[in-house]
Amino acid sequence: MLDAPDFVANGGGIINVATEVLQIENRQDWVGRKLAALDDTMEAILATAAKRGISPASITQDMVARNIKAHAAVAPFALAALRRPAQRPNL
Numbered sequence: 001m002l003d004a005p006d007f008v009a010n011g012g013g014i015i016n017v018a019t020e021v022l023q024i025e026n027r028q029d030w031v032g033r034k035l036a037a038l039d040d041t042m043e044a045i046l047a048t049a050a051k052r053g054i055s056p057a058s059i060t061q062d063m064v065a066r067n068i069k070a071h072a073a074v075a076p077f078a079l080a081a082l083r084r085p086a087q088r089p090n091l
Helices: 011-021 027-052 056-074 076-083
Strands: none
Touching: 011 027, 027 056
């Protein structure tokens, strides 16, 4: 049985939604490039997990943590927002 992390395996749906939100004109080419990158990412996750003898989920969680830290340097508020409890809207 293959254990593929959900948020990578389901990336195709997010890519499709992004084409609508971002109003991508040349959808087929854009989606093709994004899906190829997603496929490369999944292959790297599975290969690294097999090499290290750990679950693909552990590899993916490490990748996500590194990406959040890298992007937090560009947008410091992003990391702080992740640490705050969810705010309830005032109704």
